[in-house]
Amino acid sequence: MVEVGGRTILSRLIEEVERQTDRIHVVVGYREELIIQHCALHHRNVVLVRNPDFRTTQTIHSYRLGARGLPGPALFIDGDCLIAPGALGSFVEAARGHRSLVGLTPASSDHAVFAAVREGDRGTEVVGFDRATPEAQEWASVLITPADVLEGHENFVYEALAEHLPLPAATIELAEVDTTADLERAHVRAAQWWPAG
Amino acid sequence: MTRTAYCFDLDGTLSAMEILPAIAAEIGFSEEVETLTRVTMDGHLSFAQSLRLRALLLGAVPIERVHRVVADLPLDEHLEQFVTDRADSCFVVTGNLGVWLTPMLDRLACPMVASIASHRDGHLRVDHVLDKGEFVRGLPSRGFDRVIAVGDGANDVPMLREATYGVAFGGVHSPTRSAVEAADYVVHEGRDLCRLLAEL
Numbered sequence: 001m002v003e004v005g006g007r008t009i010l011s012r013l014i015e016e017v018e019r020q021t022d023r024i025h026v027v028v029g030y031r032e033e034l035i036i037q038h039c040a041l042h043h044r045n046v047v048l049v050r051n052p053d054f055r056t057t058q059t060i061h062s063y064r065l066g067a068r069g070l071p072g073p074a075l076f077i078d079g080d081c082l083i084a085p086g087a088l089g090s091f092v093e094a095a096r097g098h099r100s101l102v103g104l105t106p107a108s109s110d111h112a113v114f115a116a117v118r119e120g121d122r123g124t125e126v127v128g129f130d131r132a133t134p135e136a137q138e139w140a141s142v143l144i145t146p147a148d149v150l151e152g153h154e155n156f157v158y159e160a161l162a163e164h165l166p167l168p169a170a171t172i173e174l175a176e177v178d179t180t181a182d183l184e185r186a187h188v189r190a191a192q193w194w195p196a197g
Numbered sequence: 198m199t200r201t202a203y204c205f206d207l208d209g210t211l212s213a214m215e216i217l218p219a220i221a222a223e224i225g226f227s228e229e230v231e232t233l234t235r236v237t238m239d240g241h242l243s244f245a246q247s248l249r250l251r252a253l254l255l256g257a258v259p260i261e262r263v264h265r266v267v268a269d270l271p272l273d274e275h276l277e278q279f280v281t282d283r284a285d286s287c288f289v290v291t292g293n294l295g296v297w298l299t300p301m302l303d304r305l306a307c308p309m310v311a312s313i314a315s316h317r318d319g320h321l322r323v324d325h326v327l328d329k330g331e332f333v334r335g336l337p338s339r340g341f342d343r344v345i346a347v348g349d350g351a352n353d354v355p356m357l358r359e360a361t362y363g364v365a366f367g368g369v370h371s372p373t374r375s376a377v378e379a380a381d382y383v384v385h386e387g388r389d390l391c392r393l394l395a396e397l
Contacts, residue, residue: 040371070396
């Protein structure tokens with residue numbers, strides 16, 4: 001519910017996703033009452049999926065809850081991502097013909113999961129994830145994949161993906177906001193992306 | 198093949214407006230009954246106490262007039278279609294009085310379970326208040342493997358908790374905190390609710 005450029009990241013994210021699909025599931029845990037109220041007022045078409053175990057589970061658990069019942073590939077995005085206008089559309093377009101597509105972004109966040117990539121006949125592919133070894137790109141917390149790819153893991157999404165490497169990847173322009181420093185950078189990006197506010 | 202039962206609360210869930218305030222409007226008690234409905238939904242008054250009180254107040258309305266009101270009540274168009282298409286696996290599960298709701302049976306054509314009342318000594322007396330949780334617990338013996346329940350108030354909590362999946366629905370007004378806490382999903386539009394139900 002953090003605001004950037006006078007609007008919540010959540011609202012900006014939902015509106016970007018709405019340009020791609022009219023099926024949006026928002027998984028809620030921390031401060032769910034606030035988010036439910038926000039969506040009841042501004043995003044009534046969103047299905048809110050409760051994760052009462054949010055304190056003891058990782059994002060991958062929320063991803064699975066959100067995808068429950070959905071057939072075929074789903075687009076997964078962390079709720080703290082500020083996505084550049086139009087970037088999600090290009091990412092969805094790049095996913096055509098692939099079972100899965102991993103989102104990457106130039107490494108800049110404070111808690112980056114770096115992605116090693118290779119270029120080949122099948123385009124860009126992720127070949128490894130590592131928190132310790134710096135790479136030019138980081139895991140963007142954006143993913144298109146069938147939910148079964150996420151089964152069998154309770155820790156991090158990238159660890160589940162690591163079992164399926166190499167995976168097709170595409171760059172997506174976004175700013176992930178985990179820390180105060182991330183937020184400051186997001187404000188700068190937002191001023192560039194939405195100059196009128 | 199998995200057989201799923203869909204259980205729907207009626208007031209404010211299937212119906213696009215609250216039923217009892219609409220009946221109360223016939224005798225000029227709409228606001229009072231609406232307040233009573235709200236405090237009951239929020240869990241400040243037990244549902245059984247509230248129902249007895251509301252039956253006492255609304256028992257003065259001739260049953261024919263009640264039926265006319267109920268027959269004209271708007272339903273959520275998407276949910277009405279969902280229930281009509283799956284009449285053999287849908288149930289209307291309402292704490293409201295069955296004696297008032299018979300016109301709904303004609304419209305929805307699926308089984309309805311409700312609280313029971315009878316006219317005695319010139320008054321409408323509540324004989325049995327439906328326990329929604331108990332009804333859901335009995336569905337496996339009717340051949341259902343799992344249950345998806347949809348409701349919005351405190352009296353839906355036992356049903357939402359017993360179901361395989363519970364949905365707190367805010368079509369008419371926001372679902373109560375207790376209903377949300379008992380649910381797996383919170384949905385605000387009938388169309389989106391039906392798509393979710395069809396895919397779960």
